[in-house]
Amino acid sequence: LIARMRPFGTTIFAEMSALAVRTGSVNLGQGFPDTDGPAAMLDAAAAAIHGGRNQYPPGPGIPELRAAISAHQRAFWGLDYDPDGEILVTAGATEAIAASILALCEPGDEVVCFEPYYDSYAASIALAGAVRRPVTLRAAEGRYAFDPAELRAAFGPRTRLVLLNSPHNPTGKVFTAAELAQIAQLCVEYDVLAVTDEVYEHLVFSDATAPHVPLAGLPGMRDRTVQISSAGKTFSCTGWKIGWVCSTRPLVSAVTRVKQFLTYVNAGPLQPAIAVALESPPSYYQEFRDDLQRKRDQLCKGLTEAGFSVLQPEGTYFVTADITPLGGTDGVDFCLALPERCGVVAVPTQVFYDDVDAGRRLIRFAFCKRDEVLDEAVARLQRL
Ligand code: PMP
Numbered sequence: 544l545i546a547r548m549r550p551f552g553t554t555i556f557a558e559m560s561a562l563a564v565r566t567g568s569v570n571l572g573q574g575f576p577d578t579d580g581p582a583a584m585l586d587a588a589a590a591a592i593h594g595g596r597n598q599y600p601p602g603p604g605i606p607e608l609r610a611a612i613s614a615h616q617r618a619f620w621g622l623d624y625d626p627d628g629e630i631l632v633t634a635g636a637t638e639a640i641a642a643s644i645l646a647l648c649e650p651g652d653e654v655v656c657f658e659p660y661y662d663s664y665a666a667s668i669a670l671a672g673a674v675r676r677p678v679t680l681r682a683a684e685g686r687y688a689f690d691p692a693e694l695r696a697a698f699g700p701r702t703r704l705v706l707l708n709s710p711h712n713p714t715g716k717v718f719t720a721a722e723l724a725q726i727a728q729l730c731v732e733y734d735v736l737a738v739t740d741e742v743y744e745h746l747v748f749s750d751a752t753a754p755h756v757p758l759a760g761l762p763g764m765r766d767r768t769v770q771i772s773s774a775g776k777t778f779s780c781t782g783w784k785i786g787w788v789c790s791t792r793p794l795v796s797a798v799t800r801v802k803q804f805l806t807y808v809n810a811g812p813l814q815p816a817i818a819v820a821l822e823s824p825p826s827y828y829q830e831f832r833d834d835l836q837r838k839r840d841q842l843c844k845g846l847t848e849a850g851f852s853v854l855q856p857e858g859t860y861f862v863t864a865d866i867t868p869l870g871g872t873d874g875v876d877f878c879l880a881l882p883e884r885c886g887v888v889a890v891p892t893q894v895f896y897d898d899v900d901a902g903r904r905l906i907r908f909a910f911c912k913r914d915e916v917l918d919e920a921v922a923r924l925q926r927l
């Protein structure tokens with residue numbers, strides 16, 4: 544194995560899901576829902592499979608999916624992307640992120656990101672031979688925030704791009720207009736690109752301090768932003784691995800150059816089904832969010848009653864809890880012992896930090912589960 548990949552073991556999600564299976568625990572670790580997405584989407588996939596759409600789709604993705612992505616971007620975020628040349632379908636957001644970084648970063652280039660970061664970021668940056676410059680999100684006054692001076696200090700002559708995830712996994716933070724404006728201003732000032740991971744774009748709760756705003760919509764950002772999202776979260780089909788990239792023609796062309804040699808194309812018969820899903824009525828998106836908000840409240844209440852110190856997320860389907868009130872001092876030890884102690888699996892947040900101390904006592908629970916599963920997890924955790 545090449546040296547720069549040696550620090551990366553098995554992803555924490557696979558590790559913790561295997562632990563859940565092995566111990567028969569309730570798995571609130573890896574973020575995947577336990578119910579299916581819209582019936583029309585499932586029917587469309589079955590029809591496509593039985594209708595002979597099982598061969599390689601076109602390189603950029605099938606036209607009706609690109610048209611649906613374009614229409615969705617316009618309807619929700621007021622952003623215009625030409626389906627011919629400004630949109631690329633990928634194997635999930637994961638491939639979109641990896642292909643973007645590999646396409647845009649030379650070895651030694653620096654990538655500014657916010658920690659805790661989604662685990663594939665560090666690996667994709669390392670694969671490109673680039674260097675991550677994390678800026679730490681810290682909990683203060685009930686929300687996670689970064690120090691603007693720390694963000695500014697992370698920029699320099701080698702900065703190539705900013706990798707931003709909002710709504711943010713694992714903290715549930717939704718970056719505010721003021722925070723986005725600071726990031727955009729630095730991107731313009733240093734003339735760097737932004738890659739935005741917006742897979743939780745439809746999961747911002749009604750009591751959040753800010754709505755979701757794509758960075759690409761801020762002044763000076765449309766032409767320097769590679770916007771990424773995925774169907775997995777919004778339509779509860781994480782196993783389908785369909786994501787997309789929206790950007791300028793040259794940037795999409797650069798990302799396509801890499802994507803074509805990673806996977807060539809992906810998920811032929813599932814693409815028409817995601818086109819159908821994206822055309823769901825507004826009520827689908829509203830109900831999806833309301834449902835997850837109710838689940839958030841259910842789990843946050845249960846975790847608080849079990850003794851955790853909980854910071855209520857404004858978005859995503861994750862909640863971060865501090866184990867200190869339960870006598871925990873290290874999230875990895877705590878999560879490894881949790882199945883034995885009470886039959887629940889969570890994810891230690893510290894693995895998403897370079898500054899491990901900043902996340903040492905934090906663990907993450909997913910609440911994209913049926914009510915009875917959440918109730919069972921809470922009942923078990925209350926035995927701690
Ligand atoms: N980014 C974030 C922040 C995520 O939580 C996930 C997990 N779904 C991904 C990217 C990967 O998305 P996909 O499954 O579409 O590759």
Ligand code: GLN
Binds near residue numbers: 554556557572575
């Ligand atoms: N995005 C999901 C999470 O954060 C898991 C994705 C994965 O397993 N790679 O839990």
